[in-house]
Amino acid sequence: MSDEVEPGFVRVRLDLAYDGAGFSGWARQNGRRTVQQEVEDALRVVTRAERPWELTVAGRTDAGVHARGQVAHVDLPAGVWEKAEDRLHRRLTGRLPQDIRVWRVGRAPEHFNARFSAVWRRYVYRVSDHPGGVDPLRRGHVLWHNWPLDVDAMNLAAERLLGEHDFAAYCKKREGATTIRTLRALHWERRPDGILAATVQADAFCHNMVRSLVGAMLFVGDGHRPPAWPGEVLAAGVRDSAVHVVRPHGLTLEEVGYPADSLLAARNQQSRTRRTLPAAPDTPGCC
Structure with missing residues (x-):
């Protein structure tokens, strides 16, 4: 390699x-x-x-x-x-x-x-909450969710997940691999055909990360959890049994981004550097 x-x-x-x-x-x-x-x-x-x-x-x-x-x-x-x-x-x-x-x-x-x-990967996950189900011609690319979904609530939840974090709570861990990632974009929109599309962009993704994030936000969208819940799961740093890894067929890798040719060598070196989160500042002692 x-x-x-x-x-x-x-x-x-x-x-x-x-x-x-x-x-x-x-x-x-x-x-x-x-x-x-x-x-x-x-x-x-x-x-x-x-x-x-x-x-x-x-x-x-x-x-x-x-x-x-x-x-x-x-x-x-x-x-x-x-x-x-x-x-x-x-x-x-x-x-x-x-x-x-x-x-x-x-x-x-x-x-x-x-x-x-690569400096980023962009995925889109597609969901339908139509009471009649998914268009049969799109059933292999769209997940059906049998509850009405609140897009605003899911976007509020998504805002709390952006940035560099340890996504261990949303990843299937692999030996020797870090779960620290920088989530650059996570946004839901209901398109004119009624399909809800989650655009997810990060420098890289760990195993099951996108499907776990989507599963958590669907729980928010259908009212089973408050918008703060996905962020609380992230902060806890451990898998929550309530976070479902949604089925794979709704997920598509849409695009991979690369830097200018002159920056490729530097990017390769940066990608191979194992990441750690900055140490938290010391908490002032109480009186």
Whole structure:
């Protein structure tokens, strides 16, 4: 996962989208269909390689989660890239299954790393509270919530979660991984078609973070909890059994943001630095 490309290789960026319904997530898993496996296998076939070329991705989406703006990179031998460059995109289109599309294939700038160069990821979670349920043509991308939802109450709750925090209460912990994240945006809107969309943007997300945040705010929106409750859960720093991890099919990775090419190397180094929260100031002693 180096930022430096080995001599004789070319780093290639792929922008892609997929419907997550038929996949056990992004990451390759033995005996399971995954997005990574499908794309790596297609690359192997169209470049006539003996082994798959390993992809590095911006966000390892979970089983059932969709993507419109996923980004990955792969290092190809320079000779392979030179021969395939003009035809690689079209060949991938013909080889990949219909639930994966590659929108762009191109040589990446120096120091580009799909994962560590990213400065933010933006997801959208879609919910319907219509008493009749979800439009059958959208049922694979919208969660039905069987209670009327108060958008203003959910946005009030969301304001208390913005900024840099330890989101341990909303994440499934992984060995050696930090749960400190900077939540840049969290906002609900009811769109003209009646669908409620939560836009969630952060520098990165820990496992189940978006789906847990949405689950907490739905409890606020339907009146089961006050707007202050999600912030109280965050401050407590431990999982609350009342916070439900909502189903994955309502979630879509919409976009990944990267800095200017001249800032890529610095961003990679910053991303690899393990974060800690600033120490709390000393509390003055009482008289």
